[in-house]
Amino acid sequence: MAKQMISLVVLSVLLAAPLAAGEVSGTIKWEGKVPKMKALRMDADPVCANHHQEEPARSEVLVLGEGQTMANVLVRVKSGLPDKKWDPPKEAAVMDQKGCTYVPHVLAVMVNQDIKILNSDGILHNVNVQAKVNRGFNLGMPKGTTEAVRKFSRAEDKIVLKCNVHPWMKAYLVVLDHPFFSVTGKDGAFKIADLAPGTYEIEAWHEKLGTQTAKVTIGSDGDSQTADFTFSRNK
Ligand SMILES: [Cu+2]
Incomplete structure (x- = not known):
């Protein structure tokens, strides 16, 4: 009887606990000399040019934050997800x-x-x-x-x-056909949450510099792993 009570207690605790899946986070950085992005000439349309009187708009091929963190990098789970529809x-x-x-x-x-x-x-x-x-x-x-x-x-x-x-x-x-992705802002940071325990291939993609991948294993619920990526001109 006592044993049954204990399992009941354990069961209710398990049911009440929030779903604590794992997550992968990291930072994307640029390494090396920072190329100057070309200014966009908007003279052809004065309405556009007027928006950028103080500082010219620049090509957004490379947008960096403090410490050369990189914006506009898409990080996603490339493989390892269960065969499921989201x-x-x-x-x-x-x-x-x-x-x-x-x-x-x-x-x-x-x-x-x-x-x-x-x-x-x-x-x-x-x-x-x-x-x-x-x-x-x-x-x-x-x-x-x-x-x-x-x-x-x-x-x-x-x-x-x-x-x-x-x-x-x-x-x-x-x-994408799943929700496990994140696009970096200027701080270069990404976080992909709600990952069940397992091994995943994480891919970082930049429009001109291509892709890089890393293997990450979420050992158990609540596990938090890191995957940092560095892009440079030569990679
Ligand atoms: Cu337009």
Whole structure:
């Protein structure tokens, strides 16, 4: 009887405990001399140029934070996940057109997740989405069109977004079939949570510098592992 009571107590504790899966986090850094990114000449459209009077907008191929941490790197679980289907998040992802640049420069979403495409500039932009696995589209967003919603039904890497009105505008979109990914901000930090115990291949991708991978093992629930990546001109 006492034994049964104890197992009941143990069982209820287990059921009440929050799901404590593991996580991988890390920092992406640039190593070596920092190349100066070219200024984007927006003179062709004065409305765009006006947004950047104090400081010219620069190419976002390489965006670094303090300590040469790298923004716009997509970190994802490349292999090791269970054979399972994950639902997309209910919240839409957002891609804005602001100051005649795309914000963010790299956007990762899930299959069938709504993507809100905003036009904060209030001028004509068009969103030329050059998808290959999914159906691409060319969406005109005239002045007054502030929002459009789109989604992609299949996983696809490195979809290029371009604006034909402003040739310097370029962004990347990646569509993933699982939620285990993170795009770095200027602090270069990423975190991928809710990983069940197991061994995973973690991949860091940069638009020009390609990919790097690391193997990470989550030993038990609550385990927290680190994977740091360094990019440089020669890698
Ligand atoms: Cu544009």
